[in-house]
Amino acid sequence: MYKSNVNFNLxxxxxxxxxxxxxxxxxxxxxxxxxxxxxxxxxxxxxxxTKLFYRTKKGIELTDKGxxxxxxxxxxYNSLVTAERMMLETKTxxxxxxxxxxxxxxxxxxxxxxxxxxxxEYPNIEITLIxxxxxxxxxxxxxxxxxxxxxxxxxxFQDDSITVKHIKxxxxxxxxxxxxxxxxxxxxxxxxxxxxxxxxxxxxxxTDLEEFLIKNNCSLNNVINIHxxxxxxxxVKRNLGIGYIIREMVIDDINRNILKEVNIPNLPxxxxxxxxxxxxxxxxPKIFLNKYFNIEx
Numbered sequence: 582m583y584k585s586n587v588n589f590n591l592x593x594x595x596x597x598x599x600x601x602x603x604x605x606x607x608x609x610x611x612x613x614x615x616x617x618x619x620x621x622x623x624x625x626x627x628x629x630x631t632k633l634f635y636r637t638k639k640g641i642e643l644t645d646k647g648x649x650x651x652x653x654x655x656x657x658y659n660s661l662v663t664a665e666r667m668m669l670e671t672k673t674x675x676x677x678x679x680x681x682x683x684x685x686x687x688x689x690x691x692x693x694x695x696x697x698x699x700x701x702e703y704p705n706i707e708i709t710l711i712x713x714x715x716x717x718x719x720x721x722x723x724x725x726x727x728x729x730x731x732x733x734x735x736x737x738f739q740d741d742s743i744t745v746k747h748i749k750x751x752x753x754x755x756x757x758x759x760x761x762x763x764x765x766x767x768x769x770x771x772x773x774x775x776x777x778x779x780x781x782x783x784x785x786x787x788t789d790l791e792e793f794l795i796k797n798n799c800s801l802n803n804v805i806n807i808h809x810x811x812x813x814x815x816x817v818k819r820n821l822g823i824g825y826i827i828r829e830m831v832i833d834d835i836n837r838n839i840l841k842e843v844n845i846p847n848l849p850x851x852x853x854x855x856x857x858x859x860x861x862x863x864x865x866p867k868i869f870l871n872k873y874f875n876i877e878x
Contacts, residue, residue, distance in 0.1 A: 659725035682718035682730035686810035734852035776822030
């Protein structure tokens with residue numbers, strides 16, 4: 582039977598250098614000398630019979646083979662980190678971590694109350710929230726750098742190891758500042774000549790809205806495109822136009838009459854999904870999702 586004498590220290594050094602992009606920084610981080618780090622890299626290259634790094638004016642960079650190796654080493658490293666968490670975390674959650682990937686606009690109305698309650702009940706759990714694009718969050722999920730992600734639908738990818746579970750549906754709405762006259766707006770076509778503030782093209786919300794406009798034979802002509810929901814709300818409050826937003830994000834401002842809701846029926850809804858890798862869910866995320874969202878994994 583084949584028996585491999587893997588030197589884990591060499592791969593750990595390789596991983597650190599690849600992440601730091603510098604032998605000197607790696608040496609400082611590991612409280613060792615630069616020659617020692619260089620020897621470890623050279624030894625690994627000799628064992629694998631391939632060059633892993635090449636030098637540039639900015640430092641060192643991975644070769645193509647080095648990038649291939651990093652992919653597997655990073656997977657293995659994060660698997661070990663997850664295994665350690667599984668050993669340390671208990672149902673009492675005296676220690677542990679919780680890492681969540683979620684867009685900021687969804688977190689603002691869907692997650693913060695649960696995070697607040699969880700942190701008060703389990704103060705020793707280190708909580709990390711990461712905001713990236715859907716593809717960026719999926720990459721972090723695959724490398725086990727986040728426990729799960731919550732994002733708007735559709736979430737399109739091909740990976741049998743990842744589970745996607747629909748968990749909630751929210752309404753969209755048009756909003757205006759308290760000084761904006763909305764009395765004459767009765768349907769979507771009444772917005773054709775008015776200034777409107779929309780999510781940028783290509784986002785799920787914008788795509789669904791465009792399909793809705795086509796079905797209603799409507800064309801919006803005075804449009805400001807804004808990337809983030811938070812900035813859309815700010816622009817509406819500055820009276821720049823009528824904004825299209827997830828209703829739950831602004832419900833408090835609507836109830837306090839800071840913003841006015843434009844009553845347009847049958848607007849598209851937005852679905853929210855939970856995305857996770859079942860085999861890498863530890864005790865902290867399991868308890869968080871079950872206790873505050875009634876989701877059983």
